Amino acid sequence: MEKTVLVVDDQIGIRLLLEEVIQQEGYKVEVAVNGKEALDKVQNNQPDMMMLDYKLPIIDGPNLVKQLEEQNRMIPTIIMSGLPDKAEVEMKKFASVKKIIGKPFQLNDIRILVHDLLG
Template sequence: MEEKKVLIVDDQNGIRILLMEVFGSEGYKTFQAANGKLALEIVRNDSPDLVLLDMKIPGMDGLEILKHIKAVNPEIKVIMMTAYGELDMIKQATELGALMHFTKPFDIDEMRMAVNNQLKGKAVM
C-alpha cells in the first residue's frame, strides 16, 4: 500500500514541527509549508492525500489556499486549523469543501484520530 501523504500548512514553525513529528510517527509522509505559495507547489508536485491548513496565514489566507487546493484536485482532503472565534470563516471553509476544523490550541490526539480516520478509512470510534 502506498504511503499516505500529509501536508501541514501553518505559519507557526512550532506547530508545523509538532504535527510533522506526530504524523511522521503515524507512518505518513509529511510535507510542510509556511505559506500558500509553497503549499500549492507541494499540492501540485506531490499531491498530498490530506492537508492540515491553518486559517490565518499571512499573504494568502486559508480560504484562498483551500479554493486553490480544491481547484488543483478536489479529492484532496482538507482539515482546517483555526483560532478561536473564526466561525464565519469556518462556515465558508466547509462550503468550500473542508471536512472539519480544529480550534487552536487543539488536542493533538483528537487531531491524530481524525486524520487516521480520514486516511485509513476507519469509522470514527
C-alpha cells in the same frame, strides 16, 4: 504506498509538533509555511490529506482551498484556526474541507482525525 499529509502553518512550533505526531502515526509529512508554498508543493506532488491553518501569509487557507478546488484537486483538508466559529462559516462551502478544529488542539484529536481521513 505511504500516505502523505501536507502541514501548512506559519508557526514553526505547530509545524514541528504536527510533523512529529503525524509521522509517529506512520505517515509521510510535507510542510509549508504559507499558502503559496503549499500550492507549489501540491502542483508537484499532491498529498493524500492537508492540515491547513486558516490565517496564513501570501495565500490564506480559504483562498488556497478555493484555488485547489477550481483545479479539481479535492484534497481532504482539516482547517486549524484560533477562530473556529468564523472559519466554520467561511469554509463550509468547500467540499474538500472535512473538519475545522480550534487552536490550541489536543494531539490525540489530531491522531484520530488523521486516521479517520487516511485510514
